[in-house]
Amino acid sequence: MNDEYCLIITTFNDDRNGQQIIEALLAERLAACVQVMPIQSWYHWQGKVNCDAEKLVLIKTKRSLYLQVQACIIAHHAYEVPEIIQVPIEAGLPVYLNWIDKECRD
Template sequence: MEPVLIITNFPDKKSALALAETLIDQHLAACVNALSPCTSIYRWQGAMDSAEETPVLIKTQRQHYERVEQLIKMMHPYELPEVIMVPILSGLPAYLQWIADETTLIK
């Protein structure tokens, strides 16, 4: 079991929730948090820019990273979406087991 947290941002809550529902439906995530909007300030193509975005936290297993990344890229309107995977090194054992149980693909 290798639990991970995948972080991304979507331009609006509706598209963030669409991703969340897809991931949960396909057993690719145990839980997805679509957080309150935030303001992101960044440099893109040589110019400073900003955007209101909805942060998304995806709890899953390492083995699902590639498929989650594909879905984010497919469902995301940005040319270059943020997709960051962070290993979960420790946590409440029962919660980590729940992540594993919920993300076991049904065969």
């Protein structure tokens, strides 16, 4: 299968901020689907180990839109350094991948 599609991962800890990010991604047709799950994150930040309740965000989109998705997240995110990671989709149900293609802008 081709590598036209990807999953972009980010997180947020404020539901209102998360809603702004998600609404912007969908309104700009940068994502076909956005899923949100509660998680607990442990991480190093500014010399300390932190533990926070966050939401994990999985964004299904096209690889060609990565930079635009990244810019959209940065423009709306409350974090100084938000997590933004792209994971390629190497294979998937063709009809599902076609749906992603149809729902995201060219």
